[in-house]
Amino acid sequence: MAYKERLDGRKDNELRPMEAKIKVIPNAAGSASFKIGKTWAIAAVYGPREVFPRFLADPKKGLLRCHYSMMPFSGSGERIRPGSSRRAQEIAMVMTKALEPVVDLSEFPNSVVDVFVELPQTDAGTRCAAISAASMALADAGIPMTDMVSAVAVGMADDKIIADLTYKEEHIHEFNEDSKGAPVSDIPIAMIHSTKELSLLQMDGEISKEDLLKALEMGKEAIEKVYQVQVKALKEIYTEA
Amino acid sequence: MSEILIEDRTVVVPGEILAKGMDYLPGENTYRKDDTIHAKVLGLTSVTGRVIKLTPLAGPYFLKSGDKIIGRVIDITMSGWRIDTDTAYSAMLNVRDASTRFIKKEEDLSKILAIDDYVIVVITNVTSQRLIDVSMRDPGLRKVEGGRIIKINCQKVPRVIGKKASMISLIKEKTGCEITVGQNGLVWVKGTPEGEFKVQRAIKMIEENSHLSGLTEKVESFLGGAN
Numbered sequence: 311m312a313y314k315e316r317l318d319g320r321k322d323n324e325l326r327p328m329e330a331k332i333k334v335i336p337n338a339a340g341s342a343s344f345k346i347g348k349t350w351a352i353a354a355v356y357g358p359r360e361v362f363p364r365f366l367a368d369p370k371k372g373l374l375r376c377h378y379s380m381m382p383f384s385g386s387g388e389r390i391r392p393g394s395s396r397r398a399q400e401i402a403m404v405m406t407k408a409l410e411p412v413v414d415l416s417e418f419p420n421s422v423v424d425v426f427v428e429l430p431q432t433d434a435g436t437r438c439a440a441i442s443a444a445s446m447a448l449a450d451a452g453i454p455m456t457d458m459v460s461a462v463a464v465g466m467a468d469d470k471i472i473a474d475l476t477y478k479e480e481h482i483h484e485f486n487e488d489s490k491g492a493p494v495s496d497i498p499i500a501m502i503h504s505t506k507e508l509s510l511l512q513m514d515g516e517i518s519k520e521d522l523l524k525a526l527e528m529g530k531e532a533i534e535k536v537y538q539v540q541v542k543a544l545k546e547i548y549t550e551a
Numbered sequence: 552m553s554e555i556l557i558e559d560r561t562v563v564v565p566g567e568i569l570a571k572g573m574d575y576l577p578g579e580n581t582y583r584k585d586d587t588i589h590a591k592v593l594g595l596t597s598v599t600g601r602v603i604k605l606t607p608l609a610g611p612y613f614l615k616s617g618d619k620i621i622g623r624v625i626d627i628t629m630s631g632w633r634i635d636t637d638t639a640y641s642a643m644l645n646v647r648d649a650s651t652r653f654i655k656k657e658e659d660l661s662k663i664l665a666i667d668d669y670v671i672v673v674i675t676n677v678t679s680q681r682l683i684d685v686s687m688r689d690p691g692l693r694k695v696e697g698g699r700i701i702k703i704n705c706q707k708v709p710r711v712i713g714k715k716a717s718m719i720s721l722i723k724e725k726t727g728c729e730i731t732v733g734q735n736g737l738v739w740v741k742g743t744p745e746g747e748f749k750v751q752r753a754i755k756m757i758e759e760n761s762h763l764s765g766l767t768e769k770v771e772s773f774l775g776g777a778n
Contacts, residue, residue, distance in 0.1 A: 340609060358611050358639040369680060372639075412565070414591070417613060419681060421639030449565050449593045452610020452706065456582065456591060457566030504566045504589065541564050544593060548562045548608065548762050 312488050313468035317478050323528050325462065325474040325535055330442075330543035332450040340451025342543070344443035346462075346536075347476065348433035353443035355451040358421035366422070372415025373422040376405040378440055380429045386477070401437045408441050408461065408500040408510040414454040423453060434477040434496075435463045441500050441510065446540050459509060460536040461500035464529040466517050468492035471525050473532040480514075493517075497525055501533045559598045562608070562762070563590040569603050578604025595762060608762060612638050612705040612735045614677050619692070621700065621733035622685065624668045627660050634670065637702070637735050640681040644672060648686035669695045669739065671731055691731075698729070698741025701751055703758050705736030710761040711754055718757065718767060725774040726750050749774065 320326070326347025335341035338354035345351075361367040378401040382392050405427070415423060425447065427440040438461035445459040464473045467482040468489040478485040480496050495515030501508055517525065553572025557563060569581060570588045577583045580592045581603055590596075594605035614636065622634035622642060631645040646654050649663065664670065671692050672685035687693065703711065711732055712719050723730055728742030728750050740750045753770055760766060 339611070360639055418611070418639060419679070421681075450609060452592055452594075452607045454580070454591050454610075455565035456589065458564055502566075504568065504584075541567075544564050545562045548595075 313470045313482060313486055313492070314488075316470075316472065317485060318476065320474075322470060323473050323532060325532055326476070328536065328539045330446065330539050332446055332543055332547065338447070338451070340447045340449070340453070342443045342446035342450055344439050344446065344540075346435060346439050346442075346474065348431055349429070349435050349439045350431045351427055351429050351436065351439040351443040353425060353427045353440065353447035355423060355425050355444075355447045355453070357423040358415065358418040358453075359424070361420065361422040367420045369419050370416075372418035372420075374406055374410055374413050374415065374425070375422055376402045376409070376425045376427065376444065378402040378405060378427050378429075378437070380432055380436065384429050384432045401440070404437065404510055404512065405441055405444060409444060409448065409459055411507070411509050412445075412455045412457045412459055412502055413448060414456060417454065423448070423451075432477075434475055434480050435498070437510075437512075438462050438498050438500065442536055442540060446544060449544055457502045457504050458537060458540060459500050459502055460533045460540060461498065461510060462529060462532045462536050463496055463498045464525040464532065465494065465496040465515070466521055466525060467494050471521060471528060473528050495525075497522070497529070499526065499529045499533070501530065503533075503537050506530070555598065555603070557596050557598075557603075559596060561596050562594070563596055563605065564593055565590055569596065574601060576602045578602045580605035580607060607706050609704055610706050612636075614638060614640065614674060614681065614683055615734070616674050616677050618674050618734040619671065619731075620674060620685070620735040621669060621671055621695070621731065621737035621739055622735075624664050624666050624670065627664075627666065632660065632664050634672065634685060636683065637737055640683055642672070642674070642683035642685045644670070644685050644687060648675070648684070648688055651688055664694055669700060669737075671695060671733065671739070695731070695739050695741075698739055699747055699751070701738040701740060701754055703736045703738060703754060705734065707758045707761045708732055708734055708736060710766065711738070711757050713767065718770065721767065721771060722750055722753055722774065725771075726753075 329345040334343045335354045340355040441461040467479045495517040500510035553574035555570045567590045594607045626633035634642040676684040726746040728746045731739045
């Protein structure tokens with residue numbers, strides 16, 4: 311049982327190629343597109359605007375509301391049922407929790423900022439791509455934020471600690487000859503850049519304590535790379551050509 | 552030992568460290584954490600003496616008492632009109648503040664301002680819960696008739712107006728249009744159809760290039776000798 315070389319030939323801590331852009335949805339207050347390998351997230355921010363239904367409104371501060379959706383054709387060929395699902399609702403909830411610590415809506419009581427994320431194409435790591443895109447879109451919308459949030463998945467496929475798992479690596483026992491019945495873990499993390507606090511930490515699968523700490527350490531470095539891509543995209547359209 | 556980490560007029564992202572040490576002071580859209588100053592918005596830095604502040608590149612309009620805005624009538628109540636301000640909050644225009652003349656109790660308010668009419672008003676009061684009162688009693692405040700409404704990013708309003716209204720008077724002069732810019736990012740333009748169209752394109756151009764310098768010259772050459 312061993313997973314020697316990664317299926318796509320990357321180094322253990324190497325991320326898939328990333329591409330980011332802001333202002334992709336002219337109608338929205340702010341928007342961003344974030345690609346990492348074959349995973350692609352598009353985020354659009356609307357508001358602050360009036361809250362409906364009314365009872366959700368908070369008279370002390372504005373509300374942040376996320377929406378996550380995979381497009382019907384975004385998977386590997388099987389049609390994904392459009393609309394909300396238990397999974398989409400959970401991811402929307404963890405996204406909100408990941409972004410809430412940095413977004414300051416105290417100036418906008420009784421209002422809501424809506425963040426919509428759509429994924430035209432997916433190959434694992436969607437919630438991380440969604441959070442990275444949403445964070446850029448919020449910044450583009452000019453929402454007061456104390457920091458940027460960047461996210462990436464780390465994990466363990468068979469006996470190897472790796473960053474930014476693909477769908478095949480999350481199902482390593484199916485795709486690698488030597489890894490039949492091997493354990494896999496997938497740990498999406500989101501980090502607030504300057505304080506290095508984690509605002510999202512989930513896990514699927516099994517991993518030992520030592521390996522988990524090693525993986526998180528790897529994640530910290532990987533997230534720095536995501537952050538660089540985000541910052542570059544936010545700044546480049548404002549620099550004179 | 553204090554040091555500043557950014558130059559004047561650079562683009563920074565939220566969370567970016569602007570300065571270290573207690574000798575610098577956090578201005579608008581920045582915050583201090585321990586002994587560092589961070590950016591709180593995507594914006595352009597502006598350093599004056601020891602104060603570092605940020606001019607946002609985009610962002611929602613903060614309702615401020617004394618601002619002149621353009622709004623749309625969305626409802627008529629017993630005591631006045633409800634005005635959409637193109638923000639998360641609607642404003643109240645009381646009958647008392649709507650006109651300098653006396654409006655009788657039994658008068659039909661929809662004859663004065665109907666739903667979907669646009670009005671130029673000034674904000675007189677904003678509460679912590681963002682209940683807003685507006686007034687139409689001062690000179691220049693009125694219901695707009697004809698022309699068109701253009702929506703722009705409210706952070707670009709100062710650029711559209713220009714220093715001592717230089718930009719807006721340039722556009723007015725070159726196109727012969729009547730223009731009113733609301734602080735909330737709604738602009739009302741009235742003139743010949745060609746003129747209105749030209750103004751619309753000029754304003755879009757200012758909005759897109761607002762972070763660059765030498766904008767007045769660019770607008771001037773765009774408008775050329777048009778009249």
